[in-house]
């Protein structure tokens with residue numbers, strides 16, 4: 001918890017409405033995100049009960065499972081969901097773009113855009129992850145055959161769930177997390193997990209404070225929970241009788257249709273308020289201008305989508321239940337790198353995020369008071385362009401002489417600290433020597449050296465290339481680290497016993 | 500009746516104390532620093548009713564789907580005189596699976612405490628399963644009876660608490676919050692079983708700190724057993740029960756005439772509650788029936804936003820004070836100097852960035 005964010009929370013309490021903690025949007029938002037609001041049956045292992053799905057506010061499709069404990073109905077739901085999700089994915093597969101690789105010596109192709117799935121909260125992501133796990137090993141043949149689209153859906157849901165763990169990915173997003181990345185409420189983090197309460201703080205109805213709107217949103221009788229868990233009172237007093245009525249009407253088609261319609265009505269009523277909140281939340285995020293590095297991160301999602309689509313097309317197998325030792329270590333390393341770079345990128349894109357680093361001494365802002373853009377260092381074998389500038393700041397400067405700093409305005413340039421001198425009025429003068437990002441030759445390209453009067457942010461954070469770790473090939477892994485793995489275990493999914 | 504018992508009865512308002520179960524005892528460890536809760540629970544006040552009476556009803560409803568499923572799974576696991584259960588537990592403990600075990604259902608009888616005591620302390624160390632033992636624990640000087648849906652398994656001469664839970668273990672992983680709740684509840688039973696043996700002059704360590712958790716595996720109904728080490732939970736529980744045993748110390752912090760009599764006028768009741776020190780934290784929402792009341796009362800306090808927020812604000816307790824220090828309109832107390840400097844810097848940077856200065 002940064003002090004800046006905590007202060008924004010305190011301000012939200014006093015103001016009665018959420019306060020911004022970002023000035024730009026830090027995630028990509030699709031024009032047509034697939035919004036998915038799932039509900040699960042209480043007490044069961046991730047048994048779907050219903051879902052509202054669609055890529056536009058007026059495209060909501062309701063799926064229900066009238067007897068959620070019935071395995072055939074569970075996979076019928078999966079097939080129905082696949083019937084929406086897979087065509088949605090295909091929408092992104094008709095155009096590719098060429099991307100230079102190997103320093104422009106070669107190109108590869110990737111889809112020009114990628115799908116984006118939005119769920120209300122992190123529990124929604126867990127639901128999709130487990131639903132992917134319960135479907136991706138199913139088979140269209142054998143003892144308990146399922147529709148061929150079911151295992152395919154499972155693999156795609158697993159793909160999305162894995163992307164969701166990748167910092168900075170926007171392929172599968174929990175809306176509560178996207179919103180709290182940009183606003184701070186006057187309630188705690190656990191309370192922010194409740195989408196209706198969160199939006200109560202973000203956008204309270206006229207005449208109510210955020211706290212009042214949130215308290216109102218917590219009453220399940222007034223506002224159904226955003227799932228996947230349902231309200232126990234709803235279960236006991238409305239859902240259970242409706243499921244019983246459906247079960248009783250087994251031999252009577254008319255009564256069964258009526259019971260089904262009643263179930264649909266009940267579940268639609270539970271889901272619709274969340275559906276509307278989802279699009280309201282999307283609207284709030286859309287109103288923010290995207291950060292400069294958002295598109296670059298979305299390119300990563302496009303790459304991942306392309307790679308997985310190719311893997312599936314080439315007949316590749318489903319993701320294993322658990323990664324082997326090398327794969328797990330490599331994945332962890334990748335996630336750590338992504339996390340570090342995501343944090344730096346947000347700071348570069350957003351002065352309000354950078355302010356957190358200024359508070360901890362990793363960055364300062366000052367005015368350029370002297371500049372020598374023509375300075376050449378000729379002490380080495382070849383003369384090199386090394387302009388110097390002096391920056392005066394009122395902020396504490398905690399970086400030592402010799403440190404290398406960067407400025408978000410000129411990310412390709414390095415600034416080495418040459419002198420740090422205390423000046424009058426508690427100010428500090430910092431002399432910096434610049435290298436890089438000024439073009440070739442001994443004359444700096446116009447605008448590449450900060451001019452006197454420019455306000456500049458300097459930071460130890462670097463968005464530079466982080467070297468990838470080297471991991472042994474699986475067959476070279478010592479047995480102490482999992483040994484040469486036996487490969488993915490043969491799925492014995494159909495052997496699982498069902499109620 | 501002792502003075503203390505008399506005082507607790509007054510707090511309760513003369514009605515009989517509410518019964519505890521393992522869940523309510525486990526919940527006692529949720530916010531150990533809260534006097535309000537410790538006193539109300541020691542007195543056996545009906546907190547759900549109290550919360551409703553003061554206008555902040557708790558929301559701890561249980562879905563009947565979950566209950567049905569839990570019962571069905573339990574019945575399945577315990578079927579056939581516990582043959583399957585015995586195999587699961589023995590295999591998980593790494594001991595040879597016995598050919599059979601005695602199965603004693605201690606439930607549904609008259610004289611249960613005595614029967615449970617006799618059965619569990621009887622000599623002999625052959626494999627045995629005891630279902631529905633009635634156990635007892637001292638909570639704030641009161642004997643509390645627990646009727647767990649639990650099996651105590653005696654294998655290789657040691658007792659293991661076996662808990663059957665219906666949440667799934669998928670690819671070897673279960674919902675951490677559910678596992679944590681199961682661990683602390685099991686610890687209550689371990690403690691009670693140990694007390695029972697100790698009272699009989701036997702070695703309490705015959706009851707293992709390793710609890711066997713039996714859950715459905717993956718998405719199906721086949722059970723899988725896992726081991727839970729509950730040593731940490733036992734310590735926490737012991738500490739809180741000891742604290743409640745020193746109820747007189749706790750009562751010293753309670754205003755003299757305090758009562759939580761449910762028939763009192765709601766405003767009076769709410770006022771009386773406010774007089775007993777609480778320690779609200781967002782975790783209370785999942786653990787204590789009074790949470791919505793206490794949250795309302797704690798509004799404007801940084802602690803209500805969560806401990807990390809409060810700490811990031813230099814530990815300053817009230818939101819108004821935080822903002823006054825941040826804006827520099829209030830002179831900090833000497834011990835607040837550092838926090839105030841941090842808050843002022845944060846406020847300046849925040850304002851700077853929001854008004855569009857470049858980064």
Ligand code: SF4
Nearest residue numbers: 533779783787790793
């Ligand atoms: S909700 Fe209130 S009474 Fe309960 S533990 Fe928290 S502060 Fe104490």
